[in-house]
Amino acid sequence: MPQPAHSFSASPTAVSHIGVLHGAGYVGGALIRLLAAHPAAALHTVTSRTFADQPVGAAHPSLRGQVDHTFTAPDEIAFGSLDALLVAAEHGRSMQVVPGILEDGFDGPIIDLSADFRFRDPAVYPEWFDTAHPAPGLLADAVYGLPEWSDEIGGASLVATPGCYATGITLTLAPLAQQDVPFTAHVTALTGASGSGATPSSATHFPDRDGNVRPYKVLGHQHRPEIRQTLGTHVSLDFVPASGPWTRGIWGTAQIEWPKATDPNTVSSWYEEAYAGAPCVRCSSDRLPSLQPAVGTPFCDLGWKTDGSTLVVGFALDNLLKGAASQAVQNLNRMLGLPETAGLLTSPVSVST
Structure with missing residues (x-):
């Protein structure tokens, strides 16, 4: 039975450097846009095999003139310069790459947007996704990232954003x-x-x-x-x-x-x-x-x-926002100790008359 999560707020601190893996898709574009406007979490690195060494605007034309970043090839990413990682890969890809990232020593928060860490039972993957999970031990550690019904997100190291x-x-x-x-x-x-x-x-x-x-x-x-x-x-x-x-x-x-x-x-x-x-x-x-x-x-x-x-x-x-990217940012904010709606909602402005 689900239990509602407590509301979460905190005071922003220093700007965190965020990496986005596989950022050329629709969800990746939405993540980039949100991070570009975030007050305390800035896009540092975004990867794409197809668009490596090309500007973000090559994959997301609406971001031309707004985001000054170039796609990096996935095997060239410098994880040591990142404070947190958002993975926007297709289903079946994250379960292959996230274990290696952890084994290489990355200890920042990881938020995955695929189905690869959503299920506690590894038997779900061959039944519903036609593949065996290569790292079933991580499934017990991953937190299901539905912010309204989870109090565990803030202390997690790996969060699976819901579909x-x-x-x-x-x-x-x-x-x-x-x-x-x-x-x-x-x-x-x-x-x-x-x-x-x-x-x-x-x-x-x-x-x-x-x-x-x-x-x-x-x-x-x-x-x-x-x-x-x-x-x-x-x-x-x-x-x-x-x-x-x-x-x-x-x-x-x-x-x-x-x-x-x-x-x-x-x-x-x-x-x-x-x-x-x-x-x-x-x-x-x-x-x-x-x-x-x-x-x-x-x-x-x-x-x-x-x-x-x-x-x-x-x-x-919106399937690309609350159904994916903005919900991932809600989770990112909690994991970084930031206000949950940072970069998502405009703060009220007090006007004197």
């Missing part, structure tokens, strides 16, 4: 799972084309995607065991993912089979208490969120509606 669907669905269902009542959730969620990564494929080809909704991995998506690992075995989950005709953002609903009648005020109290100290979750009672207000932000928007017998909870988030 995008897993983030939205877990945040949606965790306040219900916390009630220790068995229930079933039927979830349908749609994601934009950027969720498929930067490499083109037939699934992301514009003529096939434009104006179309395409379900995939129905009842068999790899985020399903990730979600149940966090929520507990008393939660049954039926998950239907689909691709929508937009670029960024995930929108979904969970229809809940709750075992007894539920008062709307009770449901609201569950969510409001769970996320009272969560700066990157926005809750709305008696209505479901829409997608557009969440895109381009570090927030997951949650909303719910019940008539007493049927409970529907909706969620919306």
Whole structure:
């Protein structure tokens, strides 16, 4: 059963030097953009095999004139000059490189954005990812980095940032799972084309995607065991993912089979208490969120509606931000002892009149 994490804040100290491994993809670009504006964590090194020795703008044209960095080849990175490391590699790559980085003596925080360290049970990897984990001993040490439900991130050396669907669905269902009542959730969620990564494929080809909704991995998506690992075995989950005709953002609903009648005020109290100290979750009672207000932000928007017998909870988030890069920065901030929202939210400004 998940327990809500305590809110976390601290005073910024000296600027930390951050490395981003495999920074040429969509998530890498989002990480670079966030670090460029971070008040206490600066991008020091970013790697890419394809774009080695080329400026960051070669892979991310929108960053031209904003980020003055050149990609470094992965085998040329100087880990001794880094205070922390963000790994944005594809699934299956991090589990190959992170053990070697640790063996070479790097002792700073590592935040991985793939699935390679999310599961405690190494048997999950051959079943869901068609590969045996080469370093199963690290799985016990890795902390699952969902900030709203983990108090262990700040003291961790290796944090596994959750998947995008897993983030939205877990945040949606965790306040219900916390009630220790068995229930079933039927979830349908749609994601934009950027969720498929930067490499083109037939699934992301514009003529096939434009104006179309395409379900995939129905009842068999790899985020399903990730979600149940966090929520507990008393939660049954039926998950239907689909691709929508937009670029960024995930929108979904969970229809809940709750075992007894539920008062709307009770449901609201569950969510409001769970996320009272969560700066990157926005809750709305008696209505479901829409997608557009969440895109381009570090927030997951949650909303719910019940008539007493049927409970529907909706969620919306940016898959590249709260579903990946901004959540990784939340984790980075905690691991460095910085305010959790540093570089993500604008601090309020007091104006004298």
